[in-house]
Amino acid sequence: MSNKLYKILQKEDECIKLLSKVNGTIEEKILMIDKSKISKLYTEIFLEYAELAENNIEVLKRSIFLIWFSRLEPFFITGMNFEPEIKQVNIIFKILDETIRKNKLDSEFRLMLNHYSKWDFIFLDFSVYKYVLNFITENNNLDLSKVSLSNMQNRGVMGSYWNSINQIRI
16 A cells, blocks of 8 residues: 555544544534534545546545445535535546446456445436446446455445445345
């Protein structure tokens, strides 16, 4: 793992710790997140990933996960809102589109995208990216109970999410 990626991972770990301390009603959680640095840190993380995603499949996986997760789950759960960063979100989707077009997805990324595509509405805003759209519409039928993602340690929020999915199936 590169030094830059390691530093981003440290920020993600900090966000996970800070978010675990957020409690109360939805309104109280939103207020706590707004007053803390969680949302700002997640935005920094996302923007740093966006800078590295073109030449790093691991970073692209993490970037796509963060976009998907931030659109799937409410702010009071994730502390994430990348809507102001729509330009960078589109850059990530353009990179993903090219990666799919060139058939450069590894099996792990295919599995992840297959899972994310079950919530296809999340990707509809990005329908201009035809390879992404085709992948999403054609590959949303994987049975996760038959698949296991290995080594998700030290992979930030994405790793935590997939570890929780793996534990549910055990």
